[in-house]
Amino acid sequence: MTHRDPPAAGPLKLGIDAGAFVAAFTASPTPMVLTDPRLADNPIIWANDAFLALTGYAWEDLDGRNCRMLQGADTDPRAVRRLGEAVRAGRPIEIELVNYRKDGTSFWNGMTVAPVRDATGRIVHFYSAQADMTGKYRHEVAMRDANDELERRVAEQTADLRAALEQKTALLHEVDHRVKNNLQVISSLMLLKARRTPRGEVRDALQGMAERVGALSTVHRMLYSTGDVTRFDLREFAEDFVSELVAGIDNERTAVSAEIDSIAVSAAMAAPLALMLHELATNAVRHAFPDSRAGRITITAQRSDEGLRMLIQDDGIGLAGGKPNPAGFGRSLVEMVVRQLRGVIVWSDVAPGTRVEITVPLDAVSLRTGAERAAEAEWTTR
């Protein structure tokens, strides 16, 4: 409706008179109020029963007063200002603000306020319909509170988890440090005892044990230095291991060459594999070339369909040519380790020399892809 179309014209043509509107509005369940801006301070001149019920006031309390009587302490002054501006400008407005009932209780009043003009376009009334929005607001506040509570709990749990992770990481570092230190102590103990033991079988045995501990130590050093605590690279180990082996050979006649593919193996497999490689290679160095015999030892390791295939070969005196060793510790150690890894070992005389071929299946950890590993590293590295 605009002032160009006088309000009552349409309905009147239909034969409905103004009295019918008054009756309808008075009986409406929607709270309604009418003010007169032509009078001082734009007072209330009419309100329906629903409005009286909503506000708790009697008609006598409202008659001739401005609607601001419903405002109170919690009413947002910005909303009041917007409402006032709209009224002064003669603009319709929809707004929600806190109002107070006669008994002092508050409610959210969602209202539309619109100017009513006469045939000349002059504003003669403001008409307002209300709705109690308290329920909606209560719901919103409850939702916000629930959200805040959820966020608080999530933040709390995240902090707890982070603290737990930090604790675990600190514990891992501590254990890692202790394992390494203890390996150093064990190795030192054996070497100290060896130094104080006369040359001979016992001394050799002690030194041999210290070397085995050394091979295990290398694995530990490499396992925890790379950041991935679950796997290690066999080639990296082999490079270090061959350097140690060559340094331990005090003659120029024995050559060692290694061709080890970069193969990731699980931590569980790392120590047995290292021990096995150490045993076979040192065995070859010690026993394949007696009496200043010159020779070559080759070590290879590749991924194959069956898993990991390793070959340790020398061109020495061969298995049959060696002195029979009743204890045979090295050989049974290797066989035990291969069994532990569920692998297969084949010893053969290749004339000249000995060839040892080992195939072990790779476990699930070793077979994980790079992507899976990267995803995991996200978790393990803080």
Added chain:
Amino acid sequence: MDDAMTSPALRVLVVEDEVLIALELECLLDELGHDVVGVAGSSAEAIALGLSTAPDVAFVDIHLVDGPTGVEVARALSADPHTTVVFMTANAKRIPDDFAGAMGVIAKPYSERVVAGALRYVADLRAGRAATIEGLDGFRLAIRDGVEPRYLSEG
């Protein structure tokens, strides 16, 4: 060992609280033809011995009797430009970025070969010879002037 013949003996201070490791290291250094000028288990002892003996090389563990004080020890000992400090630890993560003035770190558990190799490297540097760090995994040099740390196995 051939390098013991060609290089002059280095005077070495061992800072290590684990008695067995210290004793074995002493034996090894002796075997390699170097002189152990002292063994310290605490930071106070280490710093005092550093002042009184002015060693050529100090091997410094991070964890000592009085806690993770090896870093402080390294800082104090490397204040003497005559002394080359090398960390020797299973706890390399505790070493600060500037290495507290140390030249590098030998990771525990170490092998005799790596200790010998590290000392040969130090001796070569001190004698102004070309020093190589090739083939020594487990010995890592400190980052200097923004240069990435080089692992000895990478040359």
